[in-house]
Amino acid sequence: MLDADFFCRWLAAAAAAVDREADRLTELDSPIGDADHGSNLRRGFTAVVALLEKEAPDTPGAVLTLAGRQLISTVGGASGPLYGTLLRGTGKALGQAPQVSEAEFADALRAGVDAVAALGGAAPGDKTMLDALVPGADALPTSFAAAREAAHQGALATVPLQARKGRASYLGERSIGHQDPGATSSALLFEALADTAEAAGEALDDASGEASGAASGE
Amino acid sequence: MLDADFFCRWLAAAAAAVDREADRLTELDSPIGDADHGSNLRRGFTAVVALLEKEAPDTPGAVLTLAGRQLISTVGGASGPLYGTLLRGTGKALGQAPQVSEAEFADALRAGVDAVAALGGAAPGDKTMLDALVPGADALPTSFAAAREAAHQGALATVPLQARKGRASYLGERSIGHQDPGATSSALLFEALADTAEAAGEALDDASGEASGAASGE
Amino acid sequence: MLINVAENVVADALRGMAAAHPELAVDVENRVIVRGDAPVAGKVALVSGGGSGHEPLHGGFVGPGMLSAACPGEVFTSPVPDQMVRAAAAVDSGAGVLFVVKNYTGDVLNFDMAAELAEDEGVQVAKVLVNDDVAVTDSLYTAGRRGTGATLFVEKLAGAAAEEGMPLERVEAIARRVNDHSRSFGVALSACSTPAKGSPTFDLPAGELELGIGIHGEPGRERRSMMTSGEIADFAVHTVLEDLKPRNPVLVLVNGMGATPLLELYGFNAEVQRVLRERGVAVARTLVGNYVTSLDMAGASVTLCQIDEELLRLWDAPVRTAALRWGM
Amino acid sequence: MLINVAENVVADALRGMAAAHPELAVDVENRVIVRGDAPVAGKVALVSGGGSGHEPLHGGFVGPGMLSAACPGEVFTSPVPDQMVRAAAAVDSGAGVLFVVKNYTGDVLNFDMAAELAEDEGVQVAKVLVNDDVAVTDSLYTAGRRGTGATLFVEKLAGAAAEEGMPLERVEAIARRVNDHSRSFGVALSACSTPAKGSPTFDLPAGELELGIGIHGEPGRERRSMMTSGEIADFAVHTVLEDLKPRNPVLVLVNGMGATPLLELYGFNAEVQRVLRERGVAVARTLVGNYVTSLDMAGASVTLCQIDEELLRLWDAPVRTAALRWGM
Ligand SMILES: Nc1ncnc2c1ncn2[C@@H]1O[C@H](COP(=O)(O)OP(=O)(O)O)[C@@H](O)[C@H]1O
Ligand SMILES: Nc1ncnc2c1ncn2[C@@H]1O[C@H](COP(=O)(O)OP(=O)(O)O)[C@@H](O)[C@H]1O
């Protein structure tokens, strides 16, 4: 089962990954965007972590809803409302349970991804974050590791696509040949998720079965 | 003796030299000036030639006075009034004689150079056109060729100088190490003068002593 | 770049703006620029905003006769809904608020969220989307036409309508009419450098230019080798006129992208006017300057807005903002 | 560059200016920009001019409350006397003409010649030399301090004095007082490219800046590695205050060199205001923008002018020009 603390750790790991990769994300956003994706997400996730350190809600749903609201309030751009909606949508679907199963989380994340698609009007193949979010969410019922790999492949697969949503679409055919920054950051989120789960699993193994914050192998 | 036509040919030769060297003059005016000396003089001498083709006065003095007025009306910048004053001052000193001797011309040019010094307040060594004009005028009583050489050396000698007049002076010590564009264009004027005189001399030789427009060897 | 650290450029600029413009109420922390006398009783309020880096748009257009408030986001990043909600609360006199939104995914999403939240707080909100950029040809397979130069026309003309006391529906209708009758086309002669990236956002060798750019330092639809000012005017005006077939006189905005010297911009205007004359399009008013910019990008855009008597009256109406000012 | 051919940039710009500003009388062939209602009976006229490439200076400052006429030379080349003579004849109502001359050898020589010629034609001419640039320290061994940002102050304040109906001696005295009480200092973050040369006039690698530049794309007195906006403000304001010890409040001009985004310029203004606060200098009014430029140079200058009650009144007086406009 996954508790509020697990989700806080996930978001902290995501913030660290975004911070580490911010320059690369901005770099990817240069040829087919406006060179701000990395700094946008760094600003947002830094604010999320700061907020969660101040007031950590005690249910997974509340953690994600609060984090989503914070992204909306601090990121701006396209990715702010979209990632904010992803987390809020997922959080709302999780309801008020103090702990959720991996299967429940996978269902909720699917709802969050659907909310992103509804808000932005994009579909897989449009060269957006959905190209990593959808395969990642699809693979999550299998395992965290499978989701990480699927999202990663999804991001790579945006390279040959022509963008049909977001700024990159203005470039028409010139958007072909570049990896989508949003899909890349989405893959980072799944990577942080799998890392968090694996770290929790190891902690579990090390402690041989202690109960708190367990995450893996269920 | 030098007649009006000789001075028209000198100015045409000067215009051609300025046109040919305009880019280099502008280039010299870049590190220690404002990158316009070549285009300034090209504009002015082109206008002088056009005017002289339309209405060629029939005395040397009138040719130079008209050319000087035209430079003032078309060049602008520092070099417009200064070169305009050089030609006007020289022309006025020549008076209304239909032909002038080389010695008379050398005296008149000296007066023109003095007028430039009076107008601009510069002295030799200040890294200005005077650094070529003064040695050129000093050597003119010897020969056109000597004046060309002296002006040329004068221009080269501006390289190690620190500018004390004109825009280059704003740079202080950073003006050292660059050749002054105005001194360079002044050397071009003496070069055109010597070339014109030599061509006239050759024409004279070819025609074995015909009278018109003679210039050399007196 | 003339900055302290990239993270603070927007806050620094707002502090500097507050110092230079005591007639504005600048909330640096919450990033809202409000005209000093807001709310104006009975007057519809106009709120706009968008990423920073387009100055004087929008903050330079706050004041009597134009915007009531502006919300600057990070550089090239649309503002967050909290800013628009705060701005709306500050300027609403009860007559309602019109959001002027440039058509970018980020701006649309954030303003939509803000509208919902503001309405929850009892503010009547209308929205107008500015999408004048004809360089985006295929709106089915793109995010749709971008909002560029016409934003200035929408803000000026709807702002004047609000100042005249028109109710929200009419102000909104005017804004929509202005947008419907406006088209733009832009070219870049250089890329721009964002503070976050610190170097040009794309590579544009001297001797080449990008046709059909937006205002976010993105490359255009097509790269060509350098054209003369006259050729660019031909291309830009023809492209706009392919889409806008004005029967009435037009307002002309010859806009610099930020680093284009006024000397060049006025020269470009001469060519734009020549092409309009050749095409038989009558010009009512012309504005030349760096108004809707892309940081330090060199280049220009042309916006035409077909007007009518009412719009001309609204254009000539007094305006008192940092960047646009006449009649008072 | 957004131009046709280098030789025509000034003429092209004048044609474009004429099209955008029907309130001005622009003589493209003779290169004179005159306010449309000149000569104004009984009013002293102000004529300025200088090389092009500094726009909006001077042409953008022609109009009620400021200049009567401007004479644009070629790029960075002072105009020829014929232009000033023609301008003087066009604007003189019999009350005399004040020539506002920036202190450059070329401008001084050409305006001097023009003054003589205009006086021959019966126009009463006074001249004021603007030389505010403290970067030129050694005026004995140089051409003396350059005229830069203070030109705007001189033209605005003397222009307002003339508009109030003051006689030539008083307008001249005010112009001189403004210049005497004004000092500037500028920095460049990039060189500029003249149309004639087509490439940067000097080499300034990213990460370095030039301190103490003028407005003709020339390098400054000193090159340093990049400083923050705050450090530059410290350096510039301290350097100005070493020379100008204001006991009264000051007017502040935070001026961009042409390609500096307003976003950066406002941020720089925040730092300039901080330094002035730290130094206990009271600020009466602040103007921020690209006003006295050097084509597409990136950088900024700071000009301070110590004022008194009369000068403040003249600053606030109405002005209606292309680039500076308030109160009417
Ligand atoms: N309509 C949309 N639906 C889903 N994702 C989108 C949409 N538009 C843009 N994106 C994603 O947002 C990313 C850009 O985010 P960011 O650079 O932060 O915002 P902006 O484009 O406003 O600068 C894109 O790479 C893309 O993945
Ligand atoms: N006071 C002066 N006396 C003599 N020559 C001068 C003076 N000032 C400048 N010059 C000359 O003028 C040249 C520059 O001419 P030009 O570039 O055409 O004018 P500007 O400096 O106005 O751009 C300098 O190289 C110098 O030789």
Ligand SMILES: [Mg+2]
């Ligand atoms: Mg982006």
Ligand SMILES: [Mg+2]
């Ligand atoms: Mg020069």
Ligand SMILES: [Mg+2]
């Ligand atoms: Mg963005």
Ligand SMILES: [Mg+2]
């Ligand atoms: Mg010059």
